[in-house]
Amino acid sequence: xxxxxxxxxxVVTLSGIKLNVYVMLLTIPLWAIICGLYxxxxxxxxxxxxxRDVLNVKIFVLLFLGIPxxxxxxxxxxxxxxxxxxxNIKFGFNWQSLTPYTHYTKPMVIWKYRWGGAIPGxxxxxxxxxxxFVFSNASLNFIGFLFSWAAMxxxxxxxxxxxxxxxxxxxxxxxxxxxIIID
Numbered sequence: 001x002x003x004x005x006x007x008x009x010x011v012v013t014l015s016g017i018k019l020n021v022y023v024m025l026l027t028i029p030l031w032a033i034i035c036g037l038y039x040x041x042x043x044x045x046x047x048x049x050x051x052r053d054v055l056n057v058k059i060f061v062l063l064f065l066g067i068p069x070x071x072x073x074x075x076x077x078x079x080x081x082x083x084x085x086x087x088n089i090k091f092g093f094n095w096q097s098l099t100p101y102t103h104y105t106k107p108m109v110i111w112k113y114r115w116g117g118a119i120p121g122x123x124x125x126x127x128x129x130x131x132x133f134v135f136s137n138a139s140l141n142f143i144g145f146l147f148s149w150a151a152m153x154x155x156x157x158x159x160x161x162x163x164x165x166x167x168x169x170x171x172x173x174x175x176x177x178x179x180i181i182i183d
Contacts, residue, residue, distance in 0.1 A: 009171075012160050013178030016096030023152040030152070031145060034129055038141045041133070050138020059143075066124060066147060067100055073120040074102035074154075081112040090174075099153060104172045107182055111166040117158050121151030153177055 014022075039047045075089045082088070082104070090103040104116065125148030132141035157177050161170070169182040 008183040010181040010183065011173065011178070012181060013173050013176040014156065014160065015176065016094055016099070019153055019156060019177050020098075022156055023149075026152055026155075027149060030148060034145045034148065035141060038132065038138060042136055042138065046136070047138045047141070050140075051142050054139040054142055062143065063146065066150070070120040070124060070147070070150060071100055071102045073123060074116050075104075077119045078102075078104045078108070078112065078116040081115060082106070082108055094176075103174055105174070107169050107171045109166065110161055110164050110168045110170045110179075110181075113170050113172065113179065114158055114161060114166075117154045121148060121154055125149075125151050 035047065071091060075086070075091070079085060079089065084106075088105045090105055091100070092103065093100050104113075125144050128140050128144030129148065132138065132144055157179070160178055164170070164181055171180040171182060173179055
């Protein structure tokens, strides 16, 4: 069996500056879809009331607590899918893009990487957005939008892996947003 070190590697990354530009360009359409649809269905007054209710000290506490929860969800998903403990997880902060990150240090099949990347956005963004429509709750809609926005780096990272097969071996890039594809 050939070792991973002898295989060809392809680096697929995005710099922190480009990441921030892409996130900012995607923010307006994201907001228009999530919040605009809510306003269209339930009305502007309900939406503005919901935002007013959430824009207080609680939102800052929620967002502050949401950051480590988001990163823990990455780690927990990879730990479960890889059936390994925390020894292969590294937490950090990228000063270039001003973003926290969770890094899995060992190679994995790309479908596991994708699930680890997607779970925080699904649990903290998509599910609250869906529930906001079910319960006509503008505060939940806005919170879901904020956590979806926070997951945009993950979405971009997942988009960068779209042309690779689910069973390819990938390694989370240690310093930049992206992966190293191992052939």
